[in-house]
Amino acid sequence: MNIAFSPCPNDTFVFHAWVHGLVPGAPVLDVTYADIDITNNWAANSEGPEVMKISYAALPWVLSEYRLLPCGGALGRGCGPLVLTSGRPAETSTPAMLSGKRVAVPSERSTAYLLFRLWAARHVPGGVGEIVVMPFHEIMPAVRDGSIDAGLVIHEARFTYPSYGLSLLTDLGSWWESDTGLPIPLGAIIARRTLDTTAITGWIQASVDYAWTHPQASQAYVMQHAQELSQEVAKSHIDLYVNEFTSDLGEDGYAAIEALLGRAAVEGLVPRFDLSLLR
Template identity: 70%
Template sequence: MAEPLSIAYSPCPNDTFVFHAWAHGLVPGADAPEVTFADIDVTNGLAERGELDVLKVSYAALPWVLDEYALLPCGGALGRGCGPLVLTRPELAAGPGAGDLTGRTVAVPSERSTAYLLFRLWAAKAVPGGFGEIVVLPFHEIMPAVRDGRVDAGLVIHEARFTYQQYGLHRLADMGEAWEQETGLPIPLGAIIAKRSLGAERLQALAGTIRDSVRQAWADPSASRAYVLAHAQEMDPAVADQHIGLYVNEFTADLGEEGYGAVRALLTRAAEKGLVPPLAPGALDL
């Protein structure tokens, strides 16, 4: 009997919702995996070191890991109206030079994150003077750091889109909005990857398992409710529902032509600016 696969994903509602059925052995013909919960900066690092069989990582991290891992066509986060936000305190967004981030300290969730890559593409035009220091913080620490004045601005992801006003913060820019206006494409955020050494047949079966897990979650949302809320870091249940509604969509079940096109567009544009290594031909193929 094969060893159970090891997987790492975040404790965020979209991931626990998507993977609930598989993680609990509820997908017919698929063994439950060994689950590790980790922040995206941690999972990106795990992938670069070749640890674990299956990982949720940033699409921006793919150019560094696709030799060892294959991109799966399902289970990830890609969509519209769901991009990262740049937040500041109100006093930094008012008056002369409002919103100018030149020389400012900015907190980001990971230097390999898609959020940071979108931020750098946006900032090349919006902040021609360049930043001061970039500080990497776990995503749930960024808004308190901005609020308390430890950093000047923060690049936030996940449920922060729904809660930043509770911290008294001002939305300076929406990275997803900028991306969609420029490209017309959905926003690639988080990818599911699996080790190529598993072999083509097992990778295809794994993609089927994840699709089944997604479909079970949609068919009976109440089944995953306790699992989602248990790992949602005291998140309000209504916010958890908004989070799932935004980040779990048709692209979660299958990237499709448009989803793959968005991923290629992001990584090609970034490579042209020297922000990531160029993709080898066929690198996104399963």
């Protein structure tokens, strides 16, 4: 079976057992490691593997071909994207400072960017200026060096941005949670509708259970793909993004996804679609 997910610690932690043949009855995996902006485009063009990790924000474009699986993804609290600027924070730093400015984002179809657009529509008078898409690991250096006015960052940047001399303008996850009371939907696992998605769900949940039961077993695999992260940062990444929603979205998880994509559809940020396709 072909699968694509990112080399980030949460994904390698979740899929370690299945990739290494430790899930009874599960087929052998042919793995492609790809950042989420790449898999978002694959899914939208129906060119992707049978199973893959994409942004929740990309779901409206792919639900005719792929089914959302209720496990394996990233959704939680206290783990949202950040908007960063250079220099020390000032009392006068407000969202209005982004008006007409250049902002770097990791993908045009990322959940991070969708949250940013929903937030900016309320808080940035006149809107931002230019949106520049770049690989997420290039964003903080670009903000630090002044080629970009602000950056939208995800993943381990939550832990490392102070080392770049950057300041937090806003935490979009905190905004979303205070506005809705719901967790933040970030990354989804999808599978082609022609497959036995019930079986795939069971194999992923078994892989998650193995990861939790044997937390040290995946350490070498995680660090092999951790893009030069320290072991401490990789563990913090896993602790933040792998939680009860990784095993089962549950009603709160589905409510969060429906709220995000429902709002976005009303605002014209994603195509309108039948929300029942999410379940």
